Amino acid sequence: MLSRQANNLYWMSRQIERAENTARLLDITYRMSLLPYRVTDEERAWAEPWALPLVINGLAKEYYADNPGPVTSDKVLRFMVLDNTNPSSIYSLMRAARENGRSMRGLLTTEMYEDLNAMWLELRSRSLTALSNGGINEFFEWIKTQSHQFRGVTVGTMLRDEAYQFIRLGTFMERADNTVRLLDVKYHTLLPSADEVGGAVDYYQWSALLRSVSALSAYRRIYRDVITPKRVAELLLLHEDMPRSLHACMNEIYEILGDLCKKESMEPERLAGELHAQLHYGRVDQIMEVGLHEYLMEFLEKLHTLGAELNQNFLVPVFEPETKSSQTQSQSQGATQKQSA
Amino acid sequence: MSAKSPFDEMRAADGSIRPHYQAHAEWLKSQQPDFLQQKQREANALYTRLGITFAVYGDESGDERSIPFDIIPRIIRPAAWKIISDGACQRVRALNAFLKDVYNDQEIVKAGIMPASQFTGNPAYRAEMKGVQLPGDVYVHIAGVDIVKTDEGQFYVLEDNLRTPSGVSYVLENRKMMMRLFPDLFSRMPVAPVDHFADDLLENLRAVAPPQASQPTVVVMTPGAHNSAYFEHAFLAQQMGVELVEGQDMFVANDIVYLRTTEGPQRVDVIYRRIDDDFLDPLAFRPDSALGVPGLFSAYRAGNVNLANAIGTGVADDKSTYLYVPKMIEFYLNEKPIIENVPTYKLSDPEDLAYTLKHLPELVVKEVHGSGGYGMLVGPTSTKEQIAEFRKLIEKNPKNYIAQPTLALSTCPTFIDSEIVPRHVDLRPYVLAGREVTLVPGGLTRVALNKGSLVVNSSQGGGTKDTWVLEDQSC
Numbered sequence: 001m002l003s004r005q006a007n008n009l010y011w012m013s014r015q016i017e018r019a020e021n022t023a024r025l026l027d028i029t030y031r032m033s034l035l036p037y038r039v040t041d042e043e044r045a046w047a048e049p050w051a052l053p054l055v056i057n058g059l060a061k062e063y064y065a066d067n068p069g070p071v072t073s074d075k076v077l078r079f080m081v082l083d084n085t086n087p088s089s090i091y092s093l094m095r096a097a098r099e100n101g102r103s104m105r106g107l108l109t110t111e112m113y114e115d116l117n118a119m120w121l122e123l124r125s126r127s128l129t130a131l132s133n134g135g136i137n138e139f140f141e142w143i144k145t146q147s148h149q150f151r152g153v154t155v156g157t158m159l160r161d162e163a164y165q166f167i168r169l170g171t172f173m174e175r176a177d178n179t180v181r182l183l184d185v186k187y188h189t190l191l192p193s194a195d196e197v198g199g200a201v202d203y204y205q206w207s208a209l210l211r212s213v214s215a216l217s218a219y220r221r222i223y224r225d226v227i228t229p230k231r232v233a234e235l236l237l238l239h240e241d242m243p244r245s246l247h248a249c250m251n252e253i254y255e256i257l258g259d260l261c262k263k264e265s266m267e268p269e270r271l272a273g274e275l276h277a278q279l280h281y282g283r284v285d286q287i288m289e290v291g292l293h294e295y296l297m298e299f300l301e302k303l304h305t306l307g308a309e310l311n312q313n314f315l316v317p318v319f320e321p322e323t324k325s326s327q328t329q330s331q332s333q334g335a336t337q338k339q340s341a
Numbered sequence: 342m343s344a345k346s347p348f349d350e351m352r353a354a355d356g357s358i359r360p361h362y363q364a365h366a367e368w369l370k371s372q373q374p375d376f377l378q379q380k381q382r383e384a385n386a387l388y389t390r391l392g393i394t395f396a397v398y399g400d401e402s403g404d405e406r407s408i409p410f411d412i413i414p415r416i417i418r419p420a421a422w423k424i425i426s427d428g429a430c431q432r433v434r435a436l437n438a439f440l441k442d443v444y445n446d447q448e449i450v451k452a453g454i455m456p457a458s459q460f461t462g463n464p465a466y467r468a469e470m471k472g473v474q475l476p477g478d479v480y481v482h483i484a485g486v487d488i489v490k491t492d493e494g495q496f497y498v499l500e501d502n503l504r505t506p507s508g509v510s511y512v513l514e515n516r517k518m519m520m521r522l523f524p525d526l527f528s529r530m531p532v533a534p535v536d537h538f539a540d541d542l543l544e545n546l547r548a549v550a551p552p553q554a555s556q557p558t559v560v561v562m563t564p565g566a567h568n569s570a571y572f573e574h575a576f577l578a579q580q581m582g583v584e585l586v587e588g589q590d591m592f593v594a595n596d597i598v599y600l601r602t603t604e605g606p607q608r609v610d611v612i613y614r615r616i617d618d619d620f621l622d623p624l625a626f627r628p629d630s631a632l633g634v635p636g637l638f639s640a641y642r643a644g645n646v647n648l649a650n651a652i653g654t655g656v657a658d659d660k661s662t663y664l665y666v667p668k669m670i671e672f673y674l675n676e677k678p679i680i681e682n683v684p685t686y687k688l689s690d691p692e693d694l695a696y697t698l699k700h701l702p703e704l705v706v707k708e709v710h711g712s713g714g715y716g717m718l719v720g721p722t723s724t725k726e727q728i729a730e731f732r733k734l735i736e737k738n739p740k741n742y743i744a745q746p747t748l749a750l751s752t753c754p755t756f757i758d759s760e761i762v763p764r765h766v767d768l769r770p771y772v773l774a775g776r777e778v779t780l781v782p783g784g785l786t787r788v789a790l791n792k793g794s795l796v797v798n799s800s801q802g803g804g805t806k807d808t809w810v811l812e813d814q815s816c
Binding site for chain 1: 566579589594600603604606
């Protein structure tokens with residue numbers, strides 16, 4: 001298929017997955033903000049609960065440029081949910097996903113397109129006031145449900161062709177990225193002070209993290225014990241039965257790339273295999289020895305290298321010598337951002 | 342307009358039904374009154390649901406609309422079709438010969454028939470095309486020739502569309518719609534099929550591939566989903582079973598055009614492009630074009646890829662070149678024109694200008710480079726104020742306009758507000774040129790839905806009808 005088609009489909013599903021993960025993240029932030037603790041140390045002001053979604057998604061700079069003064073829930077929610085100038089807001093992500101889907105309408109099933117379109121039309125009718133009044137939780141639940149539904153419709157109706165593979169690939173590339181980010185920031189920056197490790201706040205935050213990836217009850221069933229960082233790391237990194245764990249994501253990615261890489265020894269398949277093996281044969285003790293943060297950062301870097309290889313081999317391949325215009329292309333996320341062209 | 346009432350294609354002057362409409366008229370009579378209304382509603386709903394739409398330029402809302410579809414077919418006798426078909430093909434053969442001449446030896450200038458300034462002064466002229474050799478010497482592969490009828494056997498060509506003529510998807514969709522709505526009608530009448538258009542088009546495009554391509558890859562190139570005719574681009578690509586691509590999907594290396602695919606570069610041999618010359622290649626034409634492919638023109642010149650239609654065909658279809666087409670037919674083909682031009686006044690000529698300004702209320706005035714029914718004056722249906730305003734425009738820049746007598750376009754029965762009433766129509770058959778010059782029996786009949794209106798453009802209240810060419814020689 002054409003690279004542009006693959007690229008638009010890949011980004012469509014990445015954008016929906018990212019919108020879902022943003023909703024999960026904001027949901028958990030909201031829950032944590034209800035805890036009776038405040039950061040008093042000014043140097044750690046960025047560890048305020050409402051600053052976390054910005055840090056995790058790497059949006060702090062963009063946010064502060066538009067929103068001077070203290071970080072408040074209202075401002076962050078406006079910025080992350082309905083701000084149409086922030087390309088990473090749920091609103092913008094869904095708009096981009098719908099635009100990508102619309103431009104590739106012929107490759108989607110009728111059910112998929114109708115679902116995507118209905119989701120966008122409903123989102124467009126929502127306002128922030130209505131959100132704060134009507135219960136922000138309900139809204140996050142709605143976004144999650146929409147994402148679940150679109151994935152379900154995709155799996156349930158689509159021909160298992162190349163287009164399907166690229167849609168699935170986008171979902172798991174994005175999910176892997178999000179799980180890494182979530183785990184890293186929580187582990188290092190959450191606590192008001194080091195003394196509180198193992199305290200009530202600590203416990204609540206770890207359980208909130210697990211809940212944000214729908215893993216709390218799974219944790220209880222598997223470990224039947226108190227929540228410890230090491231076990232959380234094990235569950236979200238290495239446990240392949242956990243659908244949002246890195247291992248589960250890499251299982252899918254490796255399998256998809258095995259199908260897509262028709263030539264021998266293609267770099268994306270090799271890289272995915274390496275990452276997969278690392279998780280498949282990894283031990284949590286070794287990870288903790290290296291340091292979870294270091295481990296996660298290294299992993300994220302490899303994941304980005306894999307993303308770049310996907311671009312080069314499938315999505316926005318550069319064949320010609322003049323690489324200038326192609327570089328700008330590889331940063332774009334499918335149809336919407338190319339519209340201005 | 343002449344006092345004589347316009348030619349009615351269904352009814353003779355004495356009110357009797359013409360033979361080729363007989364079967365349809367009988368069928369109509371046997372239907373319940375609200376049956377047609379119900380079918381019309383069904384057609385409207387289907388067109389909306391199928392998303393067969395176009396965008397209206399200049400409409401602020403940017404919404405897409407469906408072109409109104411009329412459920413009464415236009416029926417054409419085999420004898421009349423022969424005139425249309427032969428006449429349109431003859432024109433396209435002459436125009437192709439003219440284009441080859443313009444960009445090569447310019448014999449027509451040497452023969453004193455046309456001054457070189459007629460084309461070199463035209464904004465659509467591409468000096469870059471001089472000396473470029475094209476497979477089969479074909480410049481125009483797909484042409485839309487707009488034809489009107491004013492009397493029995495009397496046809497005129499209104500204009501030639503030689504750049505990227507659109508509308509052919511409606512010919513096919515309208516036929517599908519009629520077969521769906523009125524299947525029994527097709528068993529009563531020998532209607533010539535049109536569905537092989539896409540096959541013919543693909544065969545033609547393959548026939549003009551660079552000679553070294555044994556299994557030529559053909560693609561349809563679109564400016565993108567925001568183009569008003571995007572539906573048609575997607576439709577034709579799908580019907581031919583080829584890829585629909587944008588400029589960014591292709592790249593050029595060593596003067597060879599490739600597609601970017603998930604399985605690596607794939608060579609392209611023929612591009613049916615639905616994008617204007619200016620935007621094709623930022624290195625050769627408009628440098629700010631983000632829609633084109635850098636290096637495409639160089640690959641084209643080198644003969645490694647073919648474009649349909651060729652670059653620079655616009656010199657042959659503007660309204661001042663139109664005046665020369667009958668002479669081209671005589672000069673290049675040594676034939677008499679089968680279908681005449683509409684008598685045309687060139688307002689750059691002082692005599693013609695004086696006549697036109699005196700007779701504005703009777704004439705149709707058009708911009709030389711205008712299209713789509715924009716920037717034109719239809720004298721008989723305009724108010725005094727509109728005429729006065731247009732007069733000023735003409736006086737300011739007479740060169741920019743031509744004038745023609747208002748033709749009494751023929752009318753066809755049309756279903757409007759639960760009644761069948763006559764409305765003016767024109768016809769755009771689509772001529773294909775490749776190995777030979779052919780056209781499918783039919784075309785796009787456009788109908789002016791407003792009573793008395795002569796403007797059939799979809800942007801100005803026009804609709805479409807299915808066009809039935811009968812195969813039975815007896816009628």
